[in-house]
Amino acid sequence: MEILANLAHGFTVAATPFTLFLAVVGCFLGTIFGALPGLGPSNGVAILIPLAFTLGLDATQALVLLTSVYYGTMYGGRISSILLNIPGDEPAMMTTLDGFPMAKQGRAGDALVISGVASFMGAFLSTVGLVIMAPLLAAIAYLFGPAEYFALYLLAFLTLGGVASKNQAKAALAAALGLGIAMIGVDNATGMPRFTGGNLHLNDGVDFLVAIVGLFAIAEVFIFIESHGKNSAIGVALDKVSIPWRDLRSTFGTMLRGSGIGFVAGVLPGAGASLGSFLAYMAEKSWLGSRGRFGTGDPRGVAAPEAGNNAAAGGAMVPMLTLGVPGSGTTAVMLAVLMTLNITPGPLLFSERPEVVWGLIASLFIANIVLLIMNVPMVKLFVKVLMVPAWVLMPMVTMVSFVGIYSLTGSYFDLVLMVGFGILGYILRKLDVPAVPVILGILLGNEMENALRRAMTISNGDWTYLFSSPIAIGLWIFAIAGFVAPFFLRGKLKKPPVPATDDLNED
């Protein structure tokens, strides 16, 4: 019952008029970011971080705003998937498979309502899961010493890229790149500068917000210039939105199953929302077998991935809050927020800053309800926003990024650095090198090095100390398995699920 008392405390923190207002604003913006093709959850949160700080929000308020945006993008991604056959963000990719066929059959409204309710179910259930799981995991995390943390960071790097890229070498390279960038600046233990090239601007290291906004938002601008904003809105019209009760009843089981799968995928380090929606869709498809009409506009094919990706979003918060190791790209960005707020995620967060943790969890519940209201009756409003052309949208994104970073750091050097990261992000994207491990490397690099150095100080330089506890050995095994497994699973997982256009019983 302690959980309920904590939750009640969280609601008293989160349910003030101002934070509720922030939740509404965040949900609204998040849904827009999610719906606009090209602007995903990581971008959306990244652009708003500097603004959240310059607004002078306290920790809880900033987190409410940004988690609302995060959950909102998970809802919003489905809108363009269904109406335009363009996933609004990567996790919404699976929703196109049945969502767009439904829209072509004139059932766009139904698809939007079903996916909206599925999103709500997935997010709600996974937030409940977060409430139950997080304190348990936090209790285990107390047993972690520096050797275990070092292994845990390694686990995060080795698994995060595994799913994100087709090439393990590129995923590992991305992590090394991020770690290398993290090394720039003054070494805390000795006070000596490293890799600064004598540039005083670099003594404090590279600000990870600059890197995040550059790698995500500015890189996206280049991508849009290359494609000349071709991904503009031309799609299926949406006429009437009513609630298809019959479909909602018949997809209820699908939503439950999708939520469960998505949550587990989210908790696992590195997997994230894209895998959650993918697994939820594939599992539902094989579960139904010939009873499903997947790929031709089956409502269950919309419900499963949407429940899956929203549940994964909640699940990914579990390792982020309890261990300080994010389970997905966007939670990596959220971790940056926490670190900038001087909050160190981990087991101590639960005992020392309960108001932050439980306020955040309560705000997730609030955000969900706000999002359900916004995304079912008010979905038409967001469809209108989709009509904003790229040549208005992307300049706006650029300017907001610049002003956000400038108002935060006040230095032209950081702006130039941000453009540099934008160019890097574009080239990495072209070469299929995932950007998320880079971010994670910049975020966790110093922590990882400190863990290693503390461990070696404890053991007086004996490297076998890293494998001296059962937890550490377990983490090492998982880390290596997580890195090696994609070699074998790749053939199975990456095969795109062919939409069954002709053969209805296609497996």
Add this chain to the structure above:
Amino acid sequence: MKSDRIFGLVVLIVALAFFVGATQVQTSFLSDPVGPRVFPMLIALAAGLCGLVLLMRPDAEPEWPSARSWGAMGIACAVLIGYAYALPPLGFLIPTAIAAGAISFLMSPRAVPAAITGAALSAGLFVAFKYGLGLGLFALPRGLMG
């Protein structure tokens, strides 16, 4: 194929430079058993290994943009870097209008809508940032503001 080979080579060189850089890091007598050099060296080794793998087993060639797109992106880069340098001394309105208009034009080459987009974004965002969010922005060049 070729792109990944070049990339792998660049990675190898950078990793090597990083490794050498790590050996040059000053340490102090107060250091712990590991010191400030070992972890960067490990990173350089990991990166170098990845570079080797890319050299030996490159992926298929990505679809690179046309020369025109490269040109457009180059201009965008120059505009953004110029904007970064112009923002502190020249204030918000003028550099933002020019930069936003230029980015818009690069995406959809029609001069009038791009110019309107630039001007409207500059004015709209200024009002939103300055009065909505309370950021301390300067509208015009510092000299003119007295």
